[in-house]
Amino acid sequence: MEIEPIETERLILKALEKDDAERLFLLDKNAEVMRYVGVEPISDIAETRKNIEIIQNQYRENGIGRFAVIEKECGQLIGWSGLKLITEPINNRTGFYDLGYRFLPEFWGKGYATESAKAWLNFGFGKMGLDEIFAHAHSENSSSIHTLEKLGFKKTDEFMEHDGLCYWYELKNNLEK
Template identity: 65%
Template sequence: MQLETERLILRKFEENDTERMFLLDSNPEVMKYIGIPPVNDIKESENIIKMIRQQYTDNGIGRLAVIEKESGLLIGWSGLKLLTQPINGYTHVYDLGYRFLPEFWGKGYAIESAKASLDFGFNELNADIIYAHAHSQNEGSNHILKKLGFEKTGEFTEPDGICFWYELVNTNYTSITKHE
């Protein structure tokens, strides 16, 4: 599976993505609102990629590596995954997520990649609702979710604080691929 936008390619993770994934996972700014500490061993990033690749096999979907077309670099990840462990009491639902290296923040990449994933979720997976969550203090992520049309429908507590729970219903989503 591969998705493409004007500036980005979203593709399945490959084993050779480990070094760039480690840059992401070991960055304290990136991991600030995730609820887990930054990784300090590249083997941990290798294992994360193996876990995501297993999700492709087990669930038919998982987060995708985001490649900036201009540089050819992996700049983060984005996309849908099937929740197999409960989050806020929900399982077996599609969850949108994204994470980018700080030097790529503020360029609209999270929204651009998320729109491609939402189009895929609603148009290809025929999802009725796609969910997302963000730490209450993560202003950037909460802003992005609202801009995408997600509606905050609840809150739940994680060990690192309160998270907001969001839902986007297919009928409330304006696809970027629909032509008028």
């Protein structure tokens, strides 16, 4: 399934491409952005290019993956968001769709995570017909927790990652079927 770009009021969500590596590297190398991700910031753009290839492979294999978020006003990639089919265990679970997002710090606090996430929830529940979407956040990441709760996600579990306590969230499809 090829996914067309999704437009919101202020954003364009599009499949990641090789040309996005430079802007994506700004995210990947930023210690503030990576603080609650559980991995160290990267120092070589080649790792970002490899990550883009992995995500493009997820598009082919699973029909979904994280997308570039382009702010319409500036025309630049400001982060990524999207649904991902989780195939490696998180909180002892696999085979579920996870909502995720990550933005450059200068775009924090502007509602872009919420705006892009709403588009992905509509896509997942509407176009994909999912019954449930999951998410998780580090217990100290109050901004992400606030966003998930504002979107209607319910905290249903806690689990430990190597970098600390994480909260597990679930959102059931409430669209008419």
